[in-house]
Amino acid sequence: MTPTPDSTLADPEQRIADLERRLAECQAERDERTAERDEALQRETATAEVLQVINSSPGDLKPVFDAILEKALRLCDAAFGMLATYNGDAFESVALRNVPAAYAAFLQGLHRPSAETAHGRIVRGESIVQIADVAAEELYRRGDPHRRALVETAKARTLLLVPLRRDGALLGVISAYRQDVRPFSER
16 A cells, blocks of 8 residues: 555654754743843843942942942843841931932931831841732732832832841842832742
8 A cells, every 4th residue: 555645745744843843942942041141141240340349449338339239220120229228127228229209208218117018028037029019019008108109109010129138137128119010030
């Protein structure tokens, strides 16, 4: 029995389809590795830039805080952010970047976080706090003044807080904000 023309073409067509699928998978893997490499290079570059600022600013922490914040926001693709120090009781903003002026004015002075706020969660020991939509949170609906100012004055929607710790002690926090609902990635 000889194969029909259709059955002889089906096998090569299936092979071609399988090869095209495998090629697409390989390209996707290559693109992912390239993106990971590029992100790692961005982190290394940011670290080197911060270290240069530290070396050129002995005794003056303001340029160091500004550099750390600027690099963190760039790496996170955030609209604005702040770096605040923690004195064991309250936070104080020491570096602001692209923060809307009215919200920056609101942030003047010391802020003692309540336990249920994002900063309060950092004080309690959480390693990272992310809120995908701050306007959808109960704190905002209840009228918390900090949350209201963040949403209504700064137009923030997504936030990420990363604590700065040494030997387990909280020294401060880097806060990054997006003005759209767009959670930060694990990286």
